[in-house]
Amino acid sequence: MSVEESCKSMIMVLDVLWRHSDEDHRLKQSQIAKHIREDYSVELQTKKIKRYLEWLVDLCTQFEDLPYQPYQIEYTEIAREDSDIWTDIYLEHDITDDELRMLIDGLLFSKYIPYSECKALIKKLEKLSSEHFQLKLKHIRRMTESRSENKDIFLTIGEICDAITKNKKLAFHFLEYGVDKVPRLVQKDGKTKEYVVSPYEIAVTNSRYYLICSHDGRDKFYHYRLDYIRDALVVSYGKRKPGEGPLSEGQKERLDYIRDILGIKNDKRRPIKEIVGVGRDLDLPKYMDEHIYMYTDDSASVVFRAPEYLVGPVLDWFGKSAVIVKDGDDSIRVTVDVSKKAMLYWALQYGISVEVLTPKELRDEIRDAVQGMWEKYCSTDEKIPTQNE
Structure with missing residues (x-):
């Protein structure tokens, strides 16, 4: 068997352990062979499977000095006259089923993540454990009511984090609801109002995420619901750095409007110490x-x-x-x-x-x-x- 074929077979063994095994569902060499046959339509002898398992375990020991190990395989070795065999084989997942369940419950009962994004995130989390954990989730698919309709919530969080990291101001538009329950962007003087703030923290309370920020010239903090924020944009007038990507024409027009019409010439975030009574940092x-x-x-x-x-x-x-x-x-x-x-x-x-x-x-x-x-x-x-x- 060529090196390439051996590597493919070893990856198949690792994949079977990832998807089909955990501490409560341990496999024999023959069961691993059966899963490979069913999942990949490939026949592997149990002796070869043991060899691939030994290689995988040996490979993992070479990462012992690193802060993160890619996987950990547990097994029981049984001595025999002709050759030892391995049994009770399973892959130890980085995150336990109880921890995964807690994360998924948090998503299910959060109100700031839209239904489609929440469902996609749960699917990704499910893949961090075996198929046996996924079977346990079939009875908890109900989503809470009154979920956010903001499908750009993660883009908003990304822009806020970028602004904080780069020590820049943040611009955004903001929603308000009318009696018809339809969200609309806040208007001022016949056009969409441009909010420009100095962002400091993202905080969660009562199942809602808020941006904690300040406005220039005002000695207090302001709070804005993240799921009501639209079109978040880091305010940066300088030359774009490599890897940041170009701005769209609409984003360029907004930055020109903020600088030239609103008169916000300084794109630097306002230091917290300028807010009276706060001190150097926000506790x-x-x-x-x-x-x-x-x-x-x-x-x-x-x-x-x-x-x-x-x-x-x-x-x-x-x-x-x-x-x-x-x-x-x-x-x-x-x-x-x-x-x-x-x-x-x-x-x-x-x-x-x-x-x-x-x-x-x-x-x-x-x-x-x-x-x-x-x-x-x-x-x-x-x-x-x-x-x-």
């Missing part, structure tokens, strides 16, 4: 704990009282930076740094169980909101509007 975990609904107002120290059984939800929402102390037999007193607007809606969400104690202005806002709700729902002369009203 993303702390920032996310303080902006639970992604409102952009300043954080404040808030104290509230709640039943002790809400300790878990409090930690889920505010993180372990929340200061929690006992306040009576069954109550807790919690101190958190949080956006006041976000805290207003959080307190309304847990209204029957939570009482905000300070600051007074937030407590007053909650009281006014509750009063407004009372007027809507508790008026004695309430009239239920008909469908035509």
Whole structure:
């Protein structure tokens, strides 16, 4: 057998192990031969299969000093008088079935990835394990409702990451919905509005991805839903570097408009330290704990009282930076740094169980909101509007 034929046979053995074996489904040499016959219409003797397995194992040992090994083959060797045989042979996949299932569940219940892209990603993940794992997925094909319709989400993420890496500003268009549920690009002065920001981080909260960024001349962060962003473009006025590819005529026109009409001459990303009160770097975990609904107002120290059984939800929402102390037999007193607007809606969400104690202005806002709700729902002369009203 030629070297080329031996290499092909060795690759077939490796492919069979990848697709048909795992720790719970181990193969004999004869079973490997059967799969090769069925998958490739090639006959291989079991003795030759053992030789190819030995070559594959020997080849893998040559990669031991590298940070990543391409594969790992496990087996049991049984001694015989004529020749030893291998059994219980399987390929140890880099990622376990439980880890794959967790990743796939994350895709299934994400709302920012369109259905077609989500399905394609799951197909790719399935190939990281054996066919036996793929059989387990037949009963979890249901996708969640209200998924994003943005099929360019990965292109958007790529442009954002490029802008951050290159320390450049980012331009994009943004969607808004009308009562007809149809998304439309935000307009200004009769044309599509051009958003130009300094991007810092991509963050996820409540199953949604957000771009955290700033606008020139404003001392606060802004948040934009990634699945509402369209036509993302790195703002770079200089000469294109090798490998970056040419800009389209439309992209060139947009950059000219941003520079000449909007007057944004500097394409460099705004340093975070220029934003008052932030410091040199953005502490993303702390920032996310303080902006639970992604409102952009300043954080404040808030104290509230709640039943002790809400300790878990409090930690889920505010993180372990929340200061929690006992306040009576069954109550807790919690101190958190949080956006006041976000805290207003959080307190309304847990209204029957939570009482905000300070600051007074937030407590007053909650009281006014509750009063407004009372007027809507508790008026004695309430009239239920008909469908035509």
